[in-house]
Amino acid sequence: MAHNTALGAQGEELAAHYLRSAGMEIVCRNWRCRYGELDLIVRDGGTTAFVEVKTRSGIGFGIPAEAVTFQKRQRIRRLALLWLAEQEGPWRRIRFDVVSVLLPRGGEPVIDHLPAVF
Numbered sequence: 001m002a003h004n005t006a007l008g009a010q011g012e013e014l015a016a017h018y019l020r021s022a023g024m025e026i027v028c029r030n031w032r033c034r035y036g037e038l039d040l041i042v043r044d045g046g047t048t049a050f051v052e053v054k055t056r057s058g059i060g061f062g063i064p065a066e067a068v069t070f071q072k073r074q075r076i077r078r079l080a081l082l083w084l085a086e087q088e089g090p091w092r093r094i095r096f097d098v099v100s101v102l103l104p105r106g107g108e109p110v111i112d113h114l115p116a117v118f
Contacts, residue, residue, distance in 0.1 A: 007055050007103065008055050010055065010103065011053055011054070011099075011101035011103065012029070012030075012039055012040065012055070014101055014109055014111060015040065015051065015099040015101055018099065018113065019042050019099070019113070023044075024043065024044045024049070025043040025044075026040060026041075026042055027041045027042060027043050027048070028041040029041075031079075031083055033079065033082055035075070036075050038050055038052075038076065038079050038083060039051055039052055040053060040099075041083065042097075044115075046092060047094065047095055048084075048091060048095075049094070049095050049096070049097045049115065050079075050080045050094065050095075050096050050097070051096075051097045051098070051099055052068055052072070052076055052096070052097070052099070053098075053099045053101060054067045054068060054098065054099070054100055054101070055102075055103060056101075056102055056103070057102075057103050057104060057105060058102075058105075059102070063100060063112075064101060064102060065098045065114060068098050068117075068118070073096070073118045076096060080094065080096070095115060095116040096116065097113065097115045097116065097117060098113075098114045098117050099112070099114070
């Protein structure tokens with residue numbers, strides 16, 4: 001489990017760097033409440049994006065983004081509403097993104113940003 005935690009943290013760091021390089025502002029990282037966690041919250045122009053980061057070392061179980069199941073998407077939506085309720089609005093535009101990070105052993109990272117994917 002420690003390996004998976006470290007892999008996930010590395011993937012989130014790479015995803016944050018990638019999104020910043022694309023001109024997005026990181027608003028919050030690893031926001032937690034009793035119902036779960038949001039990986040990244042970013043501002044992309046006038047849009048607030050809730051970003052789920054999935055990291056894998058290989059594709060034996062599918063590409064990382066495939067791990068964002070229907071139940072996971074529902075949880076992220078509920079968590080986003082809780083986060084928004086804590087902030088000062090108004091919130092005109094929001095979206096839900098996935099960043100897929102593939103970290104093959106001995107290879108270069110492959111990062112795929114899927115904006116407004118759910």
